[in-house]
Amino acid sequence: MKGAASTMRRVAVVGGGIAGLSAAYQLHRADAAGMPIRFTLFEASPRLGGIIDTTRRDGFTIEGGPDGWVSEKSWARELAAELGLADAIVGSLDAERVTYIATEGALTAMPKGMRMMVPGDLQAAMDSPLFTDAAKQAMAAEPARAEELRRSALARSTDRSDESVRDFTVRHFGAEVADTVAAPLLAGVFGGDISHLSVRSVMPHFITLEQEHGSLILGLQHGAQNHSTASSIFSSLRDGLGSLVEHLAARLPAHAMHCEALVTGLERTHAGWKIYRRGADAEVFDGVIAALPAPHTARLLAPVDAALPPLMPQTFSSAIVVALAFAPGANLRLPPGFGFLVPQSARSAEKGALLACTFLHQKYPHRAPAGGALLRAFFGGPGAASLLPESDEALERLAVDLLAEFLGPLPPRQFTVVRRWPNSLPLYPVGHLERIDQLAARVAQIPGLRITGSLLRGVGLPDVIHQSRDAAQSLAQELSGA
Numbered sequence: 001m002k003g004a005a006s007t008m009r010r011v012a013v014v015g016g017g018i019a020g021l022s023a024a025y026q027l028h029r030a031d032a033a034g035m036p037i038r039f040t041l042f043e044a045s046p047r048l049g050g051i052i053d054t055t056r057r058d059g060f061t062i063e064g065g066p067d068g069w070v071s072e073k074s075w076a077r078e079l080a081a082e083l084g085l086a087d088a089i090v091g092s093l094d095a096e097r098v099t100y101i102a103t104e105g106a107l108t109a110m111p112k113g114m115r116m117m118v119p120g121d122l123q124a125a126m127d128s129p130l131f132t133d134a135a136k137q138a139m140a141a142e143p144a145r146a147e148e149l150r151r152s153a154l155a156r157s158t159d160r161s162d163e164s165v166r167d168f169t170v171r172h173f174g175a176e177v178a179d180t181v182a183a184p185l186l187a188g189v190f191g192g193d194i195s196h197l198s199v200r201s202v203m204p205h206f207i208t209l210e211q212e213h214g215s216l217i218l219g220l221q222h223g224a225q226n227h228s229t230a231s232s233i234f235s236s237l238r239d240g241l242g243s244l245v246e247h248l249a250a251r252l253p254a255h256a257m258h259c260e261a262l263v264t265g266l267e268r269t270h271a272g273w274k275i276y277r278r279g280a281d282a283e284v285f286d287g288v289i290a291a292l293p294a295p296h297t298a299r300l301l302a303p304v305d306a307a308l309p310p311l312m313p314q315t316f317s318s319a320i321v322v323a324l325a326f327a328p329g330a331n332l333r334l335p336p337g338f339g340f341l342v343p344q345s346a347r348s349a350e351k352g353a354l355l356a357c358t359f360l361h362q363k364y365p366h367r368a369p370a371g372g373a374l375l376r377a378f379f380g381g382p383g384a385a386s387l388l389p390e391s392d393e394a395l396e397r398l399a400v401d402l403l404a405e406f407l408g409p410l411p412p413r414q415f416t417v418v419r420r421w422p423n424s425l426p427l428y429p430v431g432h433l434e435r436i437d438q439l440a441a442r443v444a445q446i447p448g449l450r451i452t453g454s455l456l457r458g459v460g461l462p463d464v465i466h467q468s469r470d471a472a473q474s475l476a477q478e479l480s481g482a
Helices: 018-032 075-082 122-127 133-141 143-159 165-173 175-190 204-213 216-226 242-251 294-301 382-387 392-407 432-443 461-480
Strands: 009-014 037-042 054-057 060-063 089-091 099-103 106-109 234-237 263-269 272-277 283-285 287-290 316-326 339-341 354-359 373-380 415-426 449-451
Touching: 009 018, 009 263, 009 272, 009 283, 009 461, 018 037, 018 242, 018 461, 037 461, 054 242, 054 415, 060 316, 060 373, 075 089, 075 234, 075 242, 075 461, 099 175, 122 133, 133 143, 133 165, 133 175, 143 165, 143 204, 143 216, 165 175, 175 339, 175 354, 175 373, 204 216, 263 294, 272 287, 287 294, 287 461, 316 382, 316 392, 354 392, 373 382, 373 392, 392 415, 432 449, 449 461
Parallel strands: 009 037, 009 287, 099 339, 287 449
Antiparallel strands: 054 060, 089 234, 099 106, 263 272, 272 283, 316 373, 316 415, 339 354, 354 373
16 A cells, blocks of 8 residues: 555556557556556657547547457456446347458458358358359368478577468468458558468467467367357447546546647656647656657657667558448448458559448448438558548548449438548568567667557557566556555
């Protein structure tokens, strides 16, 4: 417990997205538990939440950023439950789950049981029109190569070597599966090219499967026999992910939260960490948590240690979301399922930035009024950056035209929501985790400093929440001498 002689330690949390809010929440809990810790959060924009951006309008719940999280990672669910949102957690409508691949102006369903690029149901893959006979033969042969693949995986684990997602997929299933399934799936999440993305960073579960079973197909089958499949693959909140931000903000002291507070500089002095803000006097803190996108973190920390920025991600993908809301009774005809992905082979130069479309009212409950529909077009990759200056109206027209190629003419919309996210997704290149280990080791030598956010070991909500709470707890323990 805090005694009369305890010295209160002050921590600056720089960034008010989900990373900064999670860190601030953990510091607040540490204070409540008896550690002499107080935080002040600085967010440059007028609002909290970062890329979590929920619009509620006319019975629609529209996500301008992520629409949920992977259920098997527990950290987002645990935080929601702590905030009193356990009853508001909703699972994806997996009984109706179908994902399509766009092929020559048509949509072809991915085989039942596909887990990313791995056929959990091999017979379904063999019966699918999505693959050529050569690809089917490569998939059918993969289980028989289990021991060869396992030995190769164990050799890689010994020297911690990394490889691209494409190389990893080609080793197991060949180039066609890599380009037809793995590439659009990963582009839809990261906006990146699988030829450059690190498999150890973005698909660690598959690395574990390979090390244990060799064959990814046999590994999935083993997991299916030993684990319940009752839970949904994805989770969200009934009133949108904005509820998570709102409940976090409500738990934190209002006087400690500062929006439109741009931190322009950071200096380590004998008295502590000096924070410089635009339009305000400098303040001194005992500790700092940098919870910013990688480019801003790099710029802020370069004067502290010039060796830190080169260890952070150097390339980023921009994203644009165009959400189309259709009123009940609109004559919109959709196939069942969650939506479709657009592989590079199905994209012309003009539509190269369209990576995916989600049928959100068919993926989650409570996303549209009864009889209504909600489509969300996702633009990413290199082509998205050139579209960022376009007007909302131009982006809506582009989305409608491109979606119509696969869905047929779209009826009039009730309204449209457009969100732009420049350089929002850090791309994890081959060797990313090794560099992040080096980054962590170097930061550990700087007292009172922590870094968190999507630049580290995962871009999904659970990973960011987990990393941020861990960073805050370790800093609280360091400063309080616990």
